[in-house]
Amino acid sequence: MHVIVVTGTGTNVGKTVLSTLFVRHLKARGMTVAAFKPLCSGGRSDALKLAKTLGSVPVDIINPWYFRQPLAPAIAAQLTGRSLCIDEITTHVRIHTGTAEVTLVEAAGGLLSPLASDGDAPELIKALKAYPVLVSVNRLGVIHDVRSALANTALKRIGGAPVLLMAPLKRDFSYQHNLNFLRDELGEDRLFHFPRLSTAALSCSIPVRLEKELDRLLAALKVKLAH
Template identity: 40%
Template sequence: MSQAKKQAYFVTGTDTGVGKTFISSLLVRQFARRGLRSVGMKPVASGCERVDGRLVSEDAAQLLAASNVELSIDDINPYAFEPAIAPHIAAQQAGMRIDLDHIQTVFKRLQAQVDVVIVEGAGGFYVPLDEQHDMADLAVKLGFPVILVVGMRLGCINHALLTAEAIRQRGLTLAGWVANQVDPGMAMLEENLQTLRQRMPASYLGWVPWQTATDTLNVVELII
């Protein structure tokens, strides 16, 4: 086992569909290239497919593929739901409750085996997990720095600044933000990016261009 200092980051996004899994996988691979035992974790996933009698999250599978450590998919993704709906509703339909203590226990089990864990949230920062808790509560419980994925499309400035403010209000460290171009035809991309770099209260970790293949995972280097 490497003697490197253990690291962990919580990845959230300005919305759903902004590329959190892609960026999380990129980070897992980047740390692995540095010689660190690196793995991604997707605590809660909706829209899973049933494969050989079990639910499998495509996001969790991508994170596992990016890792350089052999680990159980059940630890990578403790809560998997079939409907592609909000996690708290999917859990209700399945007769389950998303337990933050259980997620923390599984995280600690993963962390004991690796140097770096990248934990990817579901949806945005305030996506509900049950009647009382949301993804922000999970981030607070885990307590490590947050990386914000900003989906570069119309409206991204407002969404990014609001999410950054929410992260800081919860007492968490915003380690930095990544600009991920999710709209290949976004108007005034450079101007929007420049505005975000001026206004965001955290380090700019890099820009990921519009892509259609996983090759980008091996060529983009984020500043972290």
């Protein structure tokens, strides 16, 4: 099992955008892929987007735990009198991955958002022996957010997790400076950036330049593409 955990410096940074692009891109490259958003709270739209992209996988397999309250999953679970542990999540992922060559798991919220009663995304990454990718938005403050997340030992595998900066709706003055600084600090091979994407790119046709960036990112995550 080659597992990639898509985590981020927070919520609304582009984790689902990356996860669905990965699914479409891997399928287009002839790879078999499984995808999960094991914990959803406040809404299930992430899991529905993954279900639509995957094709024939029931949403309850992609998202076995859904809490109505818009809270971090561990807190939402507590409110409903339930307790969920990391082992239950990894067991679900292992059982339902089948023979997929690549398994994607989108974590909820940011790296340290409360996920389960006995751990958060770092513990999930370790339990799945996953390759993590950190997503953030290229805006003022991103350098701090990325540096503080990368200090976590769960993101130190393979010489450090790759970092993806999503272009914001409106660039601020820091945009190019953030890219230059983080490229210098992390190295060309660990820093990736996606432009603001059109609705078409988000749902049907991936531009060639983005395909190349996805290939590069998958290589950093040690995925061996079929072609």
